[in-house]
Amino acid sequence: MSLFEKYxxxxxxxxNTPSLEPGATVRVFVTEYDPASGEGIAFIGDxxxxxxxxxxxxxxxxxAVRVLEFDPERSVGRGEFREVVxxxxxxx
Numbered sequence: 762m763s764l765f766e767k768y769x770x771x772x773x774x775x776x777n778t779p780s781l782e783p784g785a786t787v788r789v790f791v792t793e794y795d796p797a798s799g800e801g802i803a804f805i806g807d808x809x810x811x812x813x814x815x816x817x818x819x820x821x822x823x824x825a826v827r828v829l830e831f832d833p834e835r836s837v838g839r840g841e842f843r844e845v846v847x848x849x850x851x852x853x
Contacts, residue, residue, distance in 0.1 A: 777806040777807045778806055778807045778808050778836040779805055779806055779808050780808075780831065780833050781805075781808065781810065781828045781831040781838045781840075782828060782831070783828050783829060783830055783831060784827070784828065785827070785828050786825055786826065786827050786828070786843065787805075787810075787825070787826055787828060787840070788823055788824070788825055788826075788846055788847075789803035789805060789810060789812075789823070789824060789826055790803060790821065790822070790823055790824075791803045791812055791815060791819065791820060791821070791822070791824055792804065792820070792821060793820075794815065794817050794820050796817070798811075799813070799814065799815060800812055800813055800815055801815030801817075801819070801820065801824075801842065803826070807836055808836040808837070808838070809836065809837045809838070810826065810828070810837075810838045810839070810840050811837070811838070811839050811840070812824070812826050812839075812840050812841070812842050813829075813839065813840065813841050813842065814841060814842045815842045816842065816845075819842075819845045821849045822845050822847060822848060822849050823845070823846050823847030823848070824842060824843070824844065824845050824846060824847075825843040825844050825845075825846050826840035826841065826842060826843060827840055827841045827843055828840045829841055
């Protein structure tokens with residue numbers, strides 16, 4: 762094994778379309794809100810997660826979302842808002 766191979770051992774690249782497992786709880790920044798549907802929208806790379814029952818007061822904050830369903834072909838999922846777990850991602 763070369764020095765270069767030793768240096769890179771265990772490294773991998775992240776995907777820009779991560780997969781989400783139904784039933785899992787993830788922490789995401791919800792950056793958009795659709796008032797017509799009452800859904801928040803979070804983007805994890807190119808993956809879109811639509812959050813049901815979203816509180817618009819939590820927009821741009823870190824929230825916990827339980828994944829309800831996920832389509833890996835389209836990289837689109839639906840989740841259920843659980844709680845706010847952190848402050849805004851933007852400096853005020």
